């Protein structure tokens with residue numbers, strides 16, 4: 067008995083035909099409703115494509131909501147912790163959103179597509195919450211996850227690749243701006259956004275144009291070292307950039323079962339996304355109180371001595387008390403450092419605090435334990451100037 | 462500019478007036494704004510036909526808190542009873558009605574055993590009602606905060622539950638979880654008697670006798686008839702409006718300023734802090750304390766606006782169940798009607814039409830599907846028997862609650878109110894043949910009418926269904942159950958708050974205590 071493609075529990079994205087042709091490993095993992103490539107060839111090769119050339123990542127499974135209506139901006143201001151009034155057509159904003167407890171439900175980007183029309187990209191599905199928040203606003207919300215596909219095109223030659231696609235003036239796009247181009251009879255939206263902390267863009271088209279987009283892009287990128295990349299390589303670059311990921315670095319508040327497991331934006335290093343100088347927004351009261359009374363946790367970026375990745379390690383203070391744990395860890399080829407993201411109890415995690423990660427590693431079935439000294443660092447581990455340069459210099 | 466008023470109260474329902482009075486006594490300068498032309502909310506007397514007046518919504522007084530009566534000296538402000546300690550007659554078309562009193566029941570068809578069961582049942586339920594009532598005198602405890610006052614409230618509640626003894630405690634937990642139909646089925650034989658008791662469990666609610674929460678609803682009603690409230694059901698002289706007139710005079714004597722015919726159109730906010738109100742006439746009145754006697758949905762959605770509330774909270778408010786199902790019928794009568802088997806000196810009592818639990822359940826069934834009952838249940842009074850001030854000499858007025866008349870009638874009420882009115886009158890005619898010929902004028906208020914006249918969302922008796930999930934610290938919703946709200950300076954004082962609806966006054970009184978206490982823990 068055969069199962070129809072559309073009835074499979076995990077679906078193929080519209081790029082499947084192309085991705086599967088190029089995927090040497092045939093290693094795939096589910097991401098939301100879709101199966102996506104872990105690694106096409108070698109993680110290192112894909113990593114260096116992002117940092118030295120152009121890496122292409124299939125964003126289809128990213129949850130996308132279409133928000134429309136005259137109250138859209140006011141609605142987003144209520145939904146988001148960040149002041150959204152600067153979000154004008156052509157711009158994109160990254161923000162977090164919270165429940166009434168001030169715990170983060172998710173983080174994501176909002177695109178102001180045109181007058182009275184926005185797109186929200188998030189890691190999790192939130193229709194129920196988005197609808198509940200719409201009470202009292204003239205807005206309409208639709209899930210367009212399956213209707214729109216996206217490709218992240220990231221790396222120092224990404225702009226050159228896009229120029230080779232004849233996207234005129236794409237080099238003038240500043241970070242967090244987007245513009246649209248005619249493409250094979252549809253509209254191709256290009257935004258200067260990404261999850262890599264590098265120069266990069268995201269390309270969006272209706273899903274029926276997926277293969278066409280892929281083919282055109284890869285043809286144009288030939289001369290610029292374009293490679294498809296899987297989620298493993300992406301994970302390294304996003305940790306280097308210091309970006310948090312839902313379900314990895316925090317539990318989205320709607321998925322929290324045990325009281326207290328949620329995290330506020332302050333506890334995730336997202337203080338800069340919380341603006342109190344605007345009308346009531348979800349979490350406002352709780353966050354004001356937290357600001358006054360102090361947070362429970364601190365989000366830390368750690369530079370760890372040695373080269374053994376500190377995945378899932380406990381973090382200790384100098385008195386050998388457990389004060390937190392690592393949520394993401396990797397060796398950073400660009401920073402040449404052993405880096406990690408973590409959550410520690412207050413007051414720990416200040417610059418200069420003496421912290422240790424308890425690392426277990428296995429050498430031919432012999433387990434070793436290491437207490438590696440951690441240094442709290444501020445900002446991204448890798449932050450090239452090209453990330454912001456407009457127009458970007460050719461590489 | 463400094464504020465002219467320390468506190469502005471939205472609504473001069475009885476709870477608003479009680480709250481205003483205590484706040485004025487605490488030294489505040491209090492202004493009450495009432496949308497309607499007179500004070501009283503759902504507790505008023507008004508003319509419905511030339512020279513015929515009637516209690517327009519609430520018509521029997523059985524919950525009013527005695528402490529409030531004495532604190533506010535309502536008797537010296539004109540509150541008088543036309544009749545006290547009314548009994549209930551559960552009517553029968555064959556004239557064999559039952560007479561229900563506090564401890565005894567009589568009726569030709571009843572066996573000695575029925576009477577004993579009745580007494581035992583009343584005693585047991587009164588013990589439970591007494592415990593419930595204990596919680597009424599103070600704000601509901603917050604469960605998440607370790608606050609001394611709340612712990613005391615919980616401890617005292619826990620203690621009274623413990624002091625009940627093991628058997629009672631087990632019994633309360635058991636019956637609380639089932640429904641009044643099953644409870645009555647266990648103890649009673651007589652169908653008519655069961656229905657008379659079951660009727661009290663569903664009056665004013667969106668429940669049938671087989672609905673969960675009907676035991677709680679029964680105990681709530683009984684709570685007005687325990688402790689110092691023993692006198693049970695009364696009829697105020699001059700109708701229910703005299704209660705709120707006395708409250709008005711008492712409030713004014715305490716220095717409260719009351720403006721009627723002024724609706725609040727908006728509560729003014731500085732982000733999430735109250736700064737005053739805007740009236741329908743466009744006036745902005747400043748005040749750092751605003752107390753709403755309006756129901757929670759009206760308060761939060763119409764006056765505050767969902768936009769100004771965080772999503773979790775506004776979703777809870779949105780989910781409050783408050784669909785009214787009780788209609789009110791008023792008849793102007795040329796003479797005292799005759800009810801089969803009821804002597805004329807009994808006509809001043811409370812009369813109900815509820816022949817069996819099945820009858821009640823079937824009446825309710827219709828309402829579940831957006832239809833009105835074609836054989837409704839009724840609570841009937843003829844207040845003019847005790848009080849001729851309501852009518853021209855020698856004439857009479859009948860006031861009845863008629864169930865079930867769902868707020869969201871599928872066909873809409875416009876064309877159907879008259880049909881339902883005739884059904885109700887026909888039903889009364891079955892028990893009082895000839896009454897139709899005495900009717901010179903009539904009026905039926907559907908829940909939609911009640912919503913528009915009394916500004917109660919859904920036209921609901923209690924400003925929100927009285928059920929375990931909307932009870933005590935869940936009433937009206939967590940986050941607003943201690944009279945304070947997520948908006949600083951905004952408080953609730955109406956029937957939608959603990960303890961609940963009925964002309965009782967405790968929501969207003971408890972709210973005032975919280976406000977005086979700074980709305981803090």
Ligand SMILES: Cc1cc2nc3c(=O)[nH]c(=O)nc-3n(C[C@H](O)[C@H](O)[C@H](O)COP(=O)(O)OP(=O)(O)OC[C@H]3O[C@@H](n4cnc5c(N)ncnc54)[C@H](O)[C@@H]3O)c2cc1C
Pocket residue numbers: 471472473474475476477494495496497500501502503504518519520521522523524665723724725726754755756759764787788789862911914915916917920921922923924954955956957961962963964965968
């Ligand atoms: C059909 C029916 C029969 C009933 N029978 C009985 C009975 O026999 N015995 C009994 O004890 N109880 C009875 N009740 C219940 C009782 O009437 C109510 O629970 C009680 O009156 C509620 O009092 P309150 O002060 O909390 O609110 P309300 O009486 O509703 O007062 C609220 C006030 O706020 C005002 N208001 C609302 N919005 C605004 C605004 N924007 N601006 C200014 N003012 C505003 C309203 O006009 C109203 O005056 C009955 C209810 C109904 C519907």
